[in-house]
Amino acid sequence: MNVTRQDVDALNAKLTVEITPADYEKKVNDTLNNYRKTAKVPGFRPGHVPMGLVKKQYGKAVLSEELNKVVNQSLQEYITENNLDLLGNPIPVEGENSFKGSFDDPGDFEFYYDIALAPEINVPLSGKNKFDYLKVKVDDALIDKQIEDLRRRYGKLVSGEEVGEKDMVLAQFVELNDDESIKEGGIMHTSTVSLEFVSNDKVKKSLIGKKVGDKMVVNPTDVSRGGADTAAMLGVKEDELEGLSDKFQMTINEIKVMELAELNEELFDKLFGPGKVTSEQELRDQVKNDLTHMFSNDSDRMLTRSVYDSLLEKTEVDLPDEFLKRWIQMSNETEITMEQIEADYENYAKGLKWQLIQSAIFKANDIKLENDEVIEYTKGLLANNYAQYGMPAPADEELTQSAMQVLQNREEANKVYDMLAEQKLTKYFKETVKLNEKEVDYDKFAELASN
Numbered sequence: 381m382n383v384t385r386q387d388v389d390a391l392n393a394k395l396t397v398e399i400t401p402a403d404y405e406k407k408v409n410d411t412l413n414n415y416r417k418t419a420k421v422p423g424f425r426p427g428h429v430p431m432g433l434v435k436k437q438y439g440k441a442v443l444s445e446e447l448n449k450v451v452n453q454s455l456q457e458y459i460t461e462n463n464l465d466l467l468g469n470p471i472p473v474e475g476e477n478s479f480k481g482s483f484d485d486p487g488d489f490e491f492y493y494d495i496a497l498a499p500e501i502n503v504p505l506s507g508k509n510k511f512d513y514l515k516v517k518v519d520d521a522l523i524d525k526q527i528e529d530l531r532r533r534y535g536k537l538v539s540g541e542e543v544g545e546k547d548m549v550l551a552q553f554v555e556l557n558d559d560e561s562i563k564e565g566g567i568m569h570t571s572t573v574s575l576e577f578v579s580n581d582k583v584k585k586s587l588i589g590k591k592v593g594d595k596m597v598v599n600p601t602d603v604s605r606g607g608a609d610t611a612a613m614l615g616v617k618e619d620e621l622e623g624l625s626d627k628f629q630m631t632i633n634e635i636k637v638m639e640l641a642e643l644n645e646e647l648f649d650k651l652f653g654p655g656k657v658t659s660e661q662e663l664r665d666q667v668k669n670d671l672t673h674m675f676s677n678d679s680d681r682m683l684t685r686s687v688y689d690s691l692l693e694k695t696e697v698d699l700p701d702e703f704l705k706r707w708i709q710m711s712n713e714t715e716i717t718m719e720q721i722e723a724d725y726e727n728y729a730k731g732l733k734w735q736l737i738q739s740a741i742f743k744a745n746d747i748k749l750e751n752d753e754v755i756e757y758t759k760g761l762l763a764n765n766y767a768q769y770g771m772p773a774p775a776d777e778e779l780t781q782s783a784m785q786v787l788q789n790r791e792e793a794n795k796v797y798d799m800l801a802e803q804k805l806t807k808y809f810k811e812t813v814k815l816n817e818k819e820v821d822y823d824k825f826a827e828l829a830s831n
Contacts, residue, residue: 468707516675531640540637550634569615758783
């Protein structure tokens with residue numbers, strides 16, 4: 381076996397794999413001898429089939445399989461020994477000239493492959509780069525809103541006399557004709573409407589102040605979220621909505637008001653555990669700390685996104701486009717046309733470019749994802765999941781076993797590695813670039829985050 385390399389340009393090269401009979405003959409003959417022992421051919425006893433007949437029937441297939449093994453082994457050894465940083469994997473050269481040799485009269489073979497070399501990348505990032513680091517202004521108004529939400533979460537529904545802007549209304553919906561008379565055989569269904577989720581301001585305003593027994597004509601889509609939600613409210617299937625009237629009589633049967641939980645020790649213990657918060661002021665302090673921590677994670681993600689966009693724009697990364705398109709087509713599990721590849725190639729190239737930039741940053745700064753670190757990070761994620769449901773995390777040994785099970789799932793493991801890699805990148809960005817801290821109110825922060 382011998383592998384030689386011929387560079388085409390800075391990103392593309394060709395590998396020639398030279399195979400002699402000494403590399404494959406013994407294994408081919410051993411395999412054929414095994415076939416001979418078990419082959420069932422009419423007129424011959426098992427184990428007595430002539431080798432010539434076995435070779436005629438199985439020879440080319442066995443030779444092809446063995447050559448494939450030898451070539452793949454040779455390529456992998458060459459790539460490893462020469463520390464080649466490749467994009468994708470070697471693929472046979474295009475056309476009929478991908479190899480030289482005869483399967484009818486086996487002797488020396490040569491196989492020709494194209495390879496793509498990862499480009500050298502200089503990441504333009506230093507202390508001279510300046511990025512905005514947005515922080516939410518956690519003021520009294522925001523703390524008050526969060527405390528109200530917590531009190532609502534642990535509150536209870538009681539009957540009300542008038543509809544308020546956050547109340548729930550149990551109402552009967554009756555389908556009407558265009559002249560607002562009751563439609564014979566039409567829909568009649570009782571359901572719940574939450575005023576908090578009515579997005580049509582005019583309709584919401586008309587509902588506020590209404591009492592039990594009041595009637596009004598509404599379009600069902602104005603008091604629901606549309607689609608499946610509207611269908612559920614009317615007790616029909618979603619595909620049946622098209623033929624229904626847009627006028628329904630809505631009769632209020634019951635009004636439910638959320639009575640907020642009292643600010644007392646019982647609520648404090650439910651929220652934070654026994655004895656951890658004992659006064660309203662301590663509650664405000666705890667809520668402020670929780671909000672600050674929560675928004676700091678969002679601030680980090682926004683910073684990372686800003687640096688990501690900047691690096692994609694400013695980092696020069698040349699890609700061997702034609703090779704990559706062929707490699708995508710050949711390595712795809714399902715058949716895909718070159719037209720399909722062309723249509724999505726820009727997105728693919730963008731993702732690959734970012735992978736190369738990230739890899740260059742990790743390599744230049746000796747950033748690694750150690751196995752023990754990945755396990756501990758996964759354990760942290762699992763512990764957070766338990767905490768979200770108000771449950772204590774299991775003992776460390778059990779948590780470790782759960783983390784190992786998660787990481788055995790390739791898809792889940794990739795998610796964990798991506799999350800940890802992003803965390804390390806964010807830390808590197810914050811330590812490397814100059815941060816221009818800006819404090820904005822929550823609404824402005826949410827708008828910027830969504831963009």
